[in-house]
Amino acid sequence: MPQRHTKQRSAIEHIFSRIEGPLSPNEVLERAHEEIPNLGIATVYRALNDMVDEETLRRVDLPGQSSRYERADLKHHHHFHCTKCDRVFDLDGCLLKHDLGLPKGFVVKEHDITLTGSCPDCKG
Amino acid sequence: MPQRHTKQRSAIEHIFSRIEGPLSPNEVLERAHEEIPNLGIATVYRALNDMVDEETLRRVDLPGQSSRYERADLKHHHHFHCTKCDRVFDLDGCLLKHDLGLPKGFVVKEHDITLTGSCPDCKG
DNA sequence: GAAAAGATGCTTATGAATATCAAGAAACAG
DNA sequence: CTGTTTCTTGATATTCATAAGCATCTTTTC
Numbered sequence: 001m002p003q004r005h006t007k008q009r010s011a012i013e014h015i016f017s018r019i020e021g022p023l024s025p026n027e028v029l030e031r032a033h034e035e036i037p038n039l040g041i042a043t044v045y046r047a048l049n050d051m052v053d054e055e056t057l058r059r060v061d062l063p064g065q066s067s068r069y070e071r072a073d074l075k076h077h078h079h080f081h082c083t084k085c086d087r088v089f090d091l092d093g094c095l096l097k098h099d100l101g102l103p104k105g106f107v108v109k110e111h112d113i114t115l116t117g118s119c120p121d122c123k124g
Numbered sequence: 125m126p127q128r129h130t131k132q133r134s135a136i137e138h139i140f141s142r143i144e145g146p147l148s149p150n151e152v153l154e155r156a157h158e159e160i161p162n163l164g165i166a167t168v169y170r171a172l173n174d175m176v177d178e179e180t181l182r183r184v185d186l187p188g189q190s191s192r193y194e195r196a197d198l199k200h201h202h203h204f205h206c207t208k209c210d211r212v213f214d215l216d217g218c219l220l221k222h223d224l225g226l227p228k229g230f231v232v233k234e235h236d237i238t239l240t241g242s243c244p245d246c247k248g
Numbered sequence: 249g250a251a252a253a254g255a256t257g258c259t260t261a262t263g264a265a266t267a268t269c270a271a272g273a274a275a276c277a278g
Numbered sequence: 279c280t281g282t283t284t285c286t287t288g289a290t291a292t293t294c295a296t297a298a299g300c301a302t303c304t305t306t307t308c
Contacts (some may be wrong), residue, residue, distance in 0.1 A: 004274055004285060025264085040288040045265065061187035063236050066264060080230060091226065096237070097219050105244025106204060106213075112187050113220070114236045120229025128254060128305055149295080164257040169296060190295060 011035045012047045013056070022060040022068035022079070022088055062088065062114050078113040084122035091115070127174075135159045136171045137180070146184040146192035146203070146212055186212065186238050202237040208246035215239070 011032045015023070023031075029044045048069050051057040060068040062081050068088070080089040095113050102108070135156045139147070147155075153168045172193050175181040184192040186205050192212070204213040219237050226232070 006273075006286065008287070038288075042266080042289080043287060046286085049266095059188070061185075063185035064183070064191075067188070080226075080232075083233070089230075091224075093225065095221050095224055097221055100215075100219055100239075101217065102204075102215065102239075103244070105247060106239075107241045107247070108204075108239045109207070109241040111240065112236070112238045115224075115226075115230075115232045116235065117231045117233040120227070123229060123231070130255060130304070132256070162257075165295095166258080166297080167256055170255080173297095 008032070008036055008039055008043050009047055011039070012044065013051070016051075016057065016069075016071050020071060020074060021090065022070040024066065024068050028069070060088075061112065063116070078115070080115045080117070080119065082119035082122055083116060084118050087119065089119060127178075132156070132160055132163055132167050133171055135163070136168065137175070140175075140181065140193075140195050144195060144198060145214065146194040148190065148192050152193070184212075185236065187240070202239070204239045204241070204243065206243035206246055207240060208242050211243065213243060 012028060014035075015028060015031050019031075025041065025044050025048060028048070029039065029041055032039050032044065048057060052059055052069070055072050057069045058072045058074075060070050060079065062068070062079060065081075074090075075092075076094055078091050078095050080091050081087075082089070095115075096111055100108070136152060138159075139152060139155050143155075149165065149168050149172060152172070153163065153165055156163050156168065172181060176183055176193070179196050181193045182196045182198075184194050184203065186192070186203065189205075198214070199216075200218055202215050202219050204215050205211075206213070219239075220235055224232070
């Protein structure tokens with residue numbers, strides 16, 4: 001329940017203060033290594049999970065890939081995954097239809113949309 | 125490249141001829157066990173992958189869950205995941221906006237949409 | 249049928265994510 | 279400050295989903 005101030009936790013938080021794009025746990029680890037060379041991956045996972053719980057971060061699940069994490073304070077948006085260069089782009093605005101026409105009784109709390117294709121750099 | 129007729133492969137194909145909903149590899153294994161008691165999970169994975177390659181099946185990736193598989197001949201649709209009972213419902217029609225307003229150069233090949241919330245049976 | 253080409257099933261390997269636990273570091277009391 | 283308590287860390291082991299390796303068994307082909 002408490003929340004201690006540790007340098008590893010700060011380092012991980014700091015990474016997301018500079019970076020917007022969704023990062024994988026390993027990418028977080030690599031970046032944090034610059035500051036804390038012997039940081040363990042388990043600590044990264046723990047920090048990420050905690051931060052998701054406290055809604056500092058949001059989990060980004062792209063089809064067929066393992067989880068990435070992005071700041072929770074970003075404006076609502078969706079993602080574009082380029083299958084050629086494997087990069088993920090943030091897309092402004094919501095791409096969901098307004099009139100969903102769901103059957104009675106379904107209550108939507110969240111939605112995920114991922115577009116897949118090729119980005120401007122990988123046209124073809 | 126060739127494609128042999130084996131009873132295990134037929135059994136797996138037969139399951140999907142009766143069932144529409146997305147099934148996990150383990151669910152496929154369980155159902156197939158009724159017909160082929162000593163079927164191995166590896167064979168299920170191989171069959172599912174082959175069937176995805178030949179476009180008999182489609183992989184369904186819901187956020188935070190492992191892959192499920194559904195028939196590829198189903199009309200384009202999306203999925204609703206109830207977080208209470210954990211069931212997955214097919215939703216008719218496409219829920220993507222028509223005017224995506226993407227930056228120039230992005231070419232969309234596919235899109236995935238998952239709605240999350242509670243279903244009629246789990247209202248609350 | 250018998251040989252050749254593949255598929256199966258078991259076991260082992262890989263990769264992501266979590267659990268375990270001793271040792272280290274913050275918070276707290278004095 | 280300094281000791282005590284309690285949480286966090288890091289290394290390792292574990293779990294789970296999936297793929298790979300390989301000897302054996304089945305289809306296909308002749």
